Amino acid sequence: MAISFEIPEHVQQMAQMTAFMAQTYMRPYARQLDENEHERPKEFVEAIWPILRDQQKATLEKLTRPANGGSEGGDKKKKPGTANLRLMLLVEQLAWGDAGVYLCLPSAGLGGFAIEAVGTTEQKLRFLTRFAEGDRPVWGAMAITEPGAGSDNSSMSTTAVFDEETNEWVLNGEKIFITSGKLALEESNGLVVVWATVNKAAGRAGIKSFIVEAGTPGVSIGKVEIKHGIRASDTVSIVFNDARIPADNILGSPEVQATKEDKGFKGAMATFDASRPIVAASALGVGRASLEFVKEKLAENGIEIPYDLPYHKLTAIQRDVLEMEAQWKAAYLLTLRSVAMMDEGQHNSLEASMAKLKAARACSWIAQKAVEILGQMGYSREWLAEKWMRDSRIAQIYEGTDQINTLIIARRILDYTRRELA
Numbered sequence: 001m002a003i004s005f006e007i008p009e010h011v012q013q014m015a016q017m018t019a020f021m022a023q024t025y026m027r028p029y030a031r032q033l034d035e036n037e038h039e040r041p042k043e044f045v046e047a048i049w050p051i052l053r054d055q056q057k058a059t060l061e062k063l064t065r066p067a068n069g070g071s072e073g074g075d076k077k078k079k080p081g082t083a084n085l086r087l088m089l090l091v092e093q094l095a096w097g098d099a100g101v102y103l104c105l106p107s108a109g110l111g112g113f114a115i116e117a118v119g120t121t122e123q124k125l126r127f128l129t130r131f132a133e134g135d136r137p138v139w140g141a142m143a144i145t146e147p148g149a150g151s152d153n154s155s156m157s158t159t160a161v162f163d164e165e166t167n168e169w170v171l172n173g174e175k176i177f178i179t180s181g182k183l184a185l186e187e188s189n190g191l192v193v194v195w196a197t198v199n200k201a202a203g204r205a206g207i208k209s210f211i212v213e214a215g216t217p218g219v220s221i222g223k224v225e226i227k228h229g230i231r232a233s234d235t236v237s238i239v240f241n242d243a244r245i246p247a248d249n250i251l252g253s254p255e256v257q258a259t260k261e262d263k264g265f266k267g268a269m270a271t272f273d274a275s276r277p278i279v280a281a282s283a284l285g286v287g288r289a290s291l292e293f294v295k296e297k298l299a300e301n302g303i304e305i306p307y308d309l310p311y312h313k314l315t316a317i318q319r320d321v322l323e324m325e326a327q328w329k330a331a332y333l334l335t336l337r338s339v340a341m342m343d344e345g346q347h348n349s350l351e352a353s354m355a356k357l358k359a360a361r362a363c364s365w366i367a368q369k370a371v372e373i374l375g376q377m378g379y380s381r382e383w384l385a386e387k388w389m390r391d392s393r394i395a396q397i398y399e400g401t402d403q404i405n406t407l408i409i410a411r412r413i414l415d416y417t418r419r420e421l422a
Contacts, residue, residue, distance in 0.1 A: 005336075015093055018093040021044070022094055026097025029098070029101075031381070033098065038234055049135075052105060053134075056108060058082075058083045060128055061083075083343065084342040085336075088281045092284045095283070095286055095289075097285075098391075100229070101233075103179055104234055106139050106183075108128060109184075114193040115128055115211075116274065119251045127211055140180070141185075143195065151400070151401060151404050156173075156196070158171065158172065158173025159172050168244040168246060171218075171244075171245065174240070175238045176237040177398070178192070178235065178237065179233060179235055180233070181238050185238070187214060192211075192238065193211060193212075212249070216245060219240055222237035273347075275399055276352040279398065283359040283392065287328050289384070290369075290388045291321075291366055293388075303317065307322075332359075357402055357405040360402060363392050364393055
């Protein structure tokens with residue numbers, strides 16, 4: 001697939017505006033919000049909401065665009081969109097400002113990716129429209145991880161039973177480590193996409209996803225996590241105790257079918273194909289923040305990075321910085337490829353995992369190397385370098401750990417099944 005590295009002008013303008021907001025509204029408050037976990041950046045949320053709302057509008061346009069991608073005149077060649085490219089650059093800039101603040105911003109979040117992957121067109125329009133209109137911020141989230149089901153999500157025990165008398169689904173169980181779960185359930189019009197089994201005996205084929213809206217009886221916030229990094233972000237557990245939701249809040253078909261066409265558990269995996277490049281973008285933002293800060297401090301001390309000298313004539317620090325830049329660029333290009341494929345409508349499971357794995361590892365190493373180069377001050381709370389090192393680690397954990405993504409990549413390249421390579 002040919003990829004143009006020219007960023008469209010309207011996307012560049014969006015990125016520039018986001019960069020200004022990240023520098024003005026996020027970076028100056030990064031330390032304060034890190035030390036006061038779960039304190040919300042209200043002013044920034046209000047300021048960024050119109051941009052995020054417009055991003056969701058661009059996503060919804062794909063659902064209402066004519067099937068041939070052209071006008072009524074019948075232009076048969078479908079022009080690729082830029083919604084995923086826009087989102088990648090938006091997230092990279094926001095994570096540069098502060099990864100924790102970025103994660104608590106109003107959007108459909110992972111829940112939106114799940115709705116796009118599994119929901120019908122009617123459901124996508126019904127549930128996602130709330131994130132594309134209105135003056136008040138709206139949050140979405142996804143609940144899939146459980147105390148006994150982490151990387152192996154197929155072993156989840158949360159159940160959904162259909163009550164024919166009331167025409168409702170009844171959910172019972174507990175979900176943990178839910179990003180923005182508190183915001184999604186406590187703010188009006190929010191929602192959480194919950195993965196549950198409708199037939200335990202059917203295994204993965206019995207796993208379905210459900211829309212649980214804010215204010216649903218029987219849904220409660222459990223533990224609010226205190227974290228190592230991304231501390232401005234809200235991460236909670238949610239308990240479902242006979243929580244009743246309308247029959248049509250199940251995404252896709254309620255039928256249990258162990259076929260290639262079934263979008264139950266496979267829908268969850270498709271969710272990650274869309275979200276992993278965005279996690280990679282957030283890692284890139286943290287990595288770039290670390291790299292730029294190191295170069296700035298080195299320049300203040302008269303240490304420049306020469307790009308025209310042979311390797312053996314460079315100092316150890318100069319070599320480290322050049323390696324940091326090379327690792328960041330490689331991760332950036334892999335991420336760009338994965339989102340370009342999404343905008344082209346191509347399957348990107350392999351590329352999404354590659355981008356996420358590379359960006360998570362590279363940017364965590366970059367942030368750690370930055371602290372090392374900066375010495376005692378890098379480890380000090382006076383500078384943000386140590387915070388970036390803490391924030392960078394999450395990219396290697398959520399949306400599939402490094403180990404899980406390595407397995408996915410190996411299976412795709414070698415054409416092995418899960419049973420053949422576990």
